[in-house]
Amino acid sequence: KKIYPTQGSIQDHEISITLARVKGEKESRMIVELLASATRFLVDAIIPQPVSCDSKFGNKIPWRKSLSDALEYAKLDFRPVMVIIWMDGCPSCSELIPQVANSNEIAKMISEEFSAVALNEHRDDVKRFSVDGGYTPRIYFLSPTGKVDTRFYNKWDPEPEFKFYYPSVKGIVRSMKDVVEAYPDRCMASRPCKIHHPKNDHPLLRK
Known part of the structure; x- marks a missing residue:
């Protein structure tokens, strides 16, 4: 008043x-x-606002927040990296992403054996992942040091022009198993393996 x-x-x-x-x-x-x-x-x-990884791929899989985060996490205990490249408005992405998000087998393998990240095709750091073109979706497996390992691609239901495209979870799981065999757990003088790493002592391993 x-x-x-x-x-x-x-x-x-x-x-x-x-x-x-x-x-x-x-x-x-x-x-x-x-x-x-x-x-x-x-x-x-x-x-158009970017869609977060969690909203499209669910929260069952422990995705890393960025490529740099995934690479840093991989180096901690010498684990390979799985990179999924996707794009908004891509019909094949719309079919594959829910399969990946709901796969218990993929979630378990990533949690135990991989550092994984899903990147939108329009990000600048995706340019390095154009081994055989810029199609989506495509999946690459990287060594623990961050180098694309071209030995691993879709060999089970392949598309000759799109080697790194997987139409189903089945092919992805098979490649993941091959990658795990190629990069077994091992101790290094300067970096303990996944079995012996004091996980609670490093902030990245607590995420």
Whole structure:
């Protein structure tokens, strides 16, 4: 409630001015907040927002947050890396992604044997993964040091022009088993293997 100063009341007059200033500041903040909300709404409507890995691939599989994170995690205990390249609006991706997300076998193997990351085709760091073209989806297996190992591709239901494309989980699991055999657990002088690594001592291994 606004307080009107009476004649000769300087204190009341000062209170009225203060209240008016506070009211003005509140109204200004409200206007700024409304404008900010409207701007965010327009930006979201015009610019397609990236879809997070978790929203498309579920939370059953322990995906790493980025390629650099996946590579760093792999080096900790010398495990291979699995990279899935996908793209919004890709029909084949829409078919394969739910299969991968719901596969208990893939989830178990990644948790125990791999460092895995799913990358959108439009990311800058995906350019290095164009071994035989830029189609989607495609899956690469990397050595623990981050080098693409071209020995591992879809050999069971292959598409000659798209070697690293897997139409089903079955082929992915077979390749994963081959990769595990090629990169067995082993201790190194400067880095213990998965069995002997003091996992609770490193922040990346607690994620």
